[in-house]
Amino acid sequence: MTPAARVQAAIEILDEVIAAAGRGxxxxxxxxxxxxxxxxxxxxxxxxxxxxxxxxAIRAWPEPPASGREALLGVAAGDPALLxxxxxxxxxxxxxxxxxxxxxxxxxPAWLIxxxxxxxxxxxxxxxLGRAPLDLRVNRLRGTRDEALAGLPEAAPTPLSPLxxxxxxxxxxxxxxxxxxxxxxxxDEGSQLLSLACTAAPGLTVVxxxxxxxxxxxALAAEMANxxxxxxxxxxxxRLSRMPPRLARAGVDIVETRLLDxxxxxxxxxxxxxxxxxxxxxxxxxxxxxxxxxxxxRWRLTARRLEQLVKTQAYLxxxxxxxxxPGGILIYAVCSLLAEEGRAQADAFSDRSALVPxxxxxxxxxxxxxxLLLTPGHDGTDGFFxxxxxxxx
Numbered sequence: 001m002t003p004a005a006r007v008q009a010a011i012e013i014l015d016e017v018i019a020a021a022g023r024g025x026x027x028x029x030x031x032x033x034x035x036x037x038x039x040x041x042x043x044x045x046x047x048x049x050x051x052x053x054x055x056x057a058i059r060a061w062p063e064p065p066a067s068g069r070e071a072l073l074g075v076a077a078g079d080p081a082l083l084x085x086x087x088x089x090x091x092x093x094x095x096x097x098x099x100x101x102x103x104x105x106x107x108x109p110a111w112l113i114x115x116x117x118x119x120x121x122x123x124x125x126x127x128x129l130g131r132a133p134l135d136l137r138v139n140r141l142r143g144t145r146d147e148a149l150a151g152l153p154e155a156a157p158t159p160l161s162p163l164x165x166x167x168x169x170x171x172x173x174x175x176x177x178x179x180x181x182x183x184x185x186x187x188d189e190g191s192q193l194l195s196l197a198c199t200a201a202p203g204l205t206v207v208x209x210x211x212x213x214x215x216x217x218x219a220l221a222a223e224m225a226n227x228x229x230x231x232x233x234x235x236x237x238x239r240l241s242r243m244p245p246r247l248a249r250a251g252v253d254i255v256e257t258r259l260l261d262x263x264x265x266x267x268x269x270x271x272x273x274x275x276x277x278x279x280x281x282x283x284x285x286x287x288x289x290x291x292x293x294x295x296x297x298r299w300r301l302t303a304r305r306l307e308q309l310v311k312t313q314a315y316l317x318x319x320x321x322x323x324x325x326p327g328g329i330l331i332y333a334v335c336s337l338l339a340e341e342g343r344a345q346a347d348a349f350s351d352r353s354a355l356v357p358x359x360x361x362x363x364x365x366x367x368x369x370x371x372l373l374l375t376p377g378h379d380g381t382d383g384f385f386x387x388x389x390x391x392x393x
Contacts, residue, residue, distance in 0.1 A: 001046040004085045004092025007072060009035070009042075010053035011093055014068030017054070021064055021299035028058060028296045055295065059129050061103040062110070064299040069093065073100030109298055112288070115306075117339045117373055117385075119366045124377030128337075132292040132382070136165040136173065137187040140222045141251045151178035160364040160379065161192040163219075182249040187215050190289075190374045190381030194282070194333050195219035197360040197386050202227035204277040207269075209233055209320050211257070214243035216282060221252040231272065233258040235265070265319055273322055278329045281320040283313040285334035285341050289383020292376055310340055317349045324391045330355055332371075333386045342385030343369030355389035362386070 001009065013035050017028045026034070032054060036047055057071040065071040076083035077099040086096035107125045108116065135158060138145045148165055149155060158164030165184065167173075178184050195216050200206050200223040208217045211232035221230055232255050234240045240257055247255055260268050286306055287297045317332050324330050332349070334341045347369050350357055357370040364379045365372035371387030 001042055004087055004089045006049045007085045008093045009050045011068035011072055013054050014057055014071045017296055018064050021296055058295045062106055062298055070100055074103045077102040115338045117337055117342055117368050119368055119373055120337050120375055127377035128291045129295055130292050134167040134170055135189045136184040137192050138163045139183055139250050141226055142183040148178050148183050158189045161189045164189045164192050182251055185218055188382045190384040193362045194384055194386050197362045198278050198280055198331050200224050200278055205229045206278045207231045207276045207323055209281045210283055212239045214246055218250050226252055226254050230255045233260050235260045235262045275325050276323045276328055279320040279323045280331045281316050282333045283316045285309055285336040286338055287335055288337045289335040313345050321353055326391050327393045328391050330389045335382055335384055337383040346370045346387040355391050357389050360386050360388045
């Protein structure tokens with residue numbers, strides 16, 4: 001592909017990403033993969049260059065532009081070399097006499113700025129779109145962090161999680177022996193800390209209420225030394241179905257998966273009411289804490305969608321609380337930097353519940369109401385809010 005053809009390919013991909021964001025369709029990574037799956041002529045350098053154009057545009061626009069062409073012309077406002085590739089050459093974009101309007105300044109969509117948690121000041125906003133490292137969690141069922149470091153000499157221990165490894169350069173972890181043996185899992189350090197905040201231990205009954213594909217379920221199972229009862233539930237069949245191979249590779253066999261019908265979760269979990277030692281509610285959220293990995297999430301979120309998420313979170317916290325035994329623990333978490341999903345949600349639950357707030361036993365983060373907030377700028381992790389309560393005996 002010529003340089004101009006790469007720009008045209010990026011424009012076409014961005015058009016689909018913009019459309020997908022509006023209708024809740026495929027993520028940008030998926031759109032890129034689908035595009036090249038039918039264009040075998042594109043080599044690895046072509047794919048890398050096109051992807052760089054795509055994500056450069058996504059990161060530059062805090063709110064969705066009208067089209068892929070507008071997205072890249074806006075970036076070209078500060079890049080004459082990019083503008084020169086709008087030359088009308090075969091397979092390239094049509095000529096542009098001048099660069100387009102530059103995107104609005106800033107990393108955060110204007111409508112979300114007043115909704116950020118107060119601890120996240122403007123000095124931190126650039127870090128929300130910074131390049132995220134590749135973090136790994138050591139599976140204590142398979143070995144130690146020292147053993148994992150010996151197998152990955154290019155890795156370094158994470159500063160906050162005692163189970164983490166960090167790679168500054170991307171490698172194909174899935175091709176490494178430490179991966180194939182089940183010794184490591186890909187998991188952001190913030191997510192590792194959230195799992196540790198649950199203080200799971202052997203022999204307990206633990207519920208991962210919104211388990212998804214099982215990243216935190218695996219971490220909880222390791223903390224339980226694969227002893228006890230661990231229920232992983234979710235309403236998403238596709239995500240839950242991806243868990244069994246991961247469990248097998250990790251050496252975990254205590255997990256019971258349970259698919260829930262939306263709106264009928266309480267009935268499906270009735271056998272656990274008042275009987276769980278620990279309940280983790282890692283609730284669906286805006287994903288504002290993961291923009292550095294998924295910058296197009298800024299284009300997907302709307303005020304209406306946020307309102308729906310907040311209602312769902314409140315419902316799930318209450319549902320989780322019903323499962324906790326006297327003296328048991330409830331953990332609520334979201335990968336969000338918004339006050340209404342974090343501190344305000346936790347404050348509201350504390351006001352209506354008999355459960356008693358207690359500090360989450362993790363390193364890092366800053367106090368945000370009754371919980372802690374970890375951020376890319378302050379902690380070097382994805383953004384996470386976590387709060388913890390204990391049921392009265």
